[in-house]
Amino acid sequence: MKLGAAELKREREERRRGFFLALPSFAYMLLFFALPLVIVLIYSFATRTSTGSTALSDWNVDAYRKLGEPIVRNVVVRSVVLALVTTVICLVVAYPFAWFCAHQRPTVRNVLLIAVMIPFWTNFLVRNYAWRILLSKGGPISTFTEGIGLGEVDILFTKTAVVIGLVYAYLPFMILPLYASIDRLDQRLIEAGRDLYGSGPQTFQCIILPLTMPGMIAGSILVFVPSMGAYVTPELLGGGKETMLGSYIVTQFLTARNWPVGASLSFVLMTVMLVSTVIYFRSGGRNL
Numbered sequence: 001m002k003l004g005a006a007e008l009k010r011e012r013e014e015r016r017r018g019f020f021l022a023l024p025s026f027a028y029m030l031l032f033f034a035l036p037l038v039i040v041l042i043y044s045f046a047t048r049t050s051t052g053s054t055a056l057s058d059w060n061v062d063a064y065r066k067l068g069e070p071i072v073r074n075v076v077v078r079s080v081v082l083a084l085v086t087t088v089i090c091l092v093v094a095y096p097f098a099w100f101c102a103h104q105r106p107t108v109r110n111v112l113l114i115a116v117m118i119p120f121w122t123n124f125l126v127r128n129y130a131w132r133i134l135l136s137k138g139g140p141i142s143t144f145t146e147g148i149g150l151g152e153v154d155i156l157f158t159k160t161a162v163v164i165g166l167v168y169a170y171l172p173f174m175i176l177p178l179y180a181s182i183d184r185l186d187q188r189l190i191e192a193g194r195d196l197y198g199s200g201p202q203t204f205q206c207i208i209l210p211l212t213m214p215g216m217i218a219g220s221i222l223v224f225v226p227s228m229g230a231y232v233t234p235e236l237l238g239g240g241k242e243t244m245l246g247s248y249i250v251t252q253f254l255t256a257r258n259w260p261v262g263a264s265l266s267f268v269l270m271t272v273m274l275v276s277t278v279i280y281f282r283s284g285g286r287n288l
Helices: 002-044 063-068 070-102 106-121 124-135 140-147 159-183 186-193 200-228 232-238 245-254 259-281
Strands: none
Touching: 002 259, 063 070, 070 106, 070 200, 070 245, 106 159, 124 140, 124 159, 124 232, 140 159, 140 259, 159 200, 159 232, 186 200, 200 259, 232 245, 245 259
């Protein structure tokens, strides 16, 4: 009985010690994540006055009703379509590369992983300006196509340019989870499938694909959600012609001065991110 009381006391001390060790992290999360989220939620129920200011005294859901207007629906549909296209392209490109990387010797593997992460060493804005030069009329790509007789190519300020920029920006977020999932794949299961006379497509469908699905889900979420709310890439490469959710939210805050609509749309976007994260963990993301 005395031993049980001593163990219980020791457990309480360990919990107390763990709480105090994690307290700075809790305070940081509360101050920089939870509190801003609550502020955004409060402003989403506020009222925009005739002078463009925001009144917090008269709470209503008018801002959420305006999200059903045609202009908002068009922006949402465009954002979802471009984000889906970006996600699919990233998945198609990243899966073979991650598979190839995971089956190389350690030296080559490390070099390839460093190559994937090299873009993060450069400012995101600078990278978008670089693509702006590459895709512009008279740029390197246009000069090359003209040199081989295909004529000038002006991709800048189109949906294609936006998709290219988004794929380039978020491709590493697809490669890394896929690599982690493929690297942990038990090769004996693949050999067992071959021993049972399974063809390549059958082995991939029945063994490889289900076991690497957590990496695919994680990568898809990491690409789809930020692509849907992208701001810098659509503005620089789309020229403001391809307005996406990020651009529309910024416009509501800075130009239209309609903070409640901007806050409501921001909160909905964050809710989508939260739901996506929950789906990821419920789909086996813990085992990635």
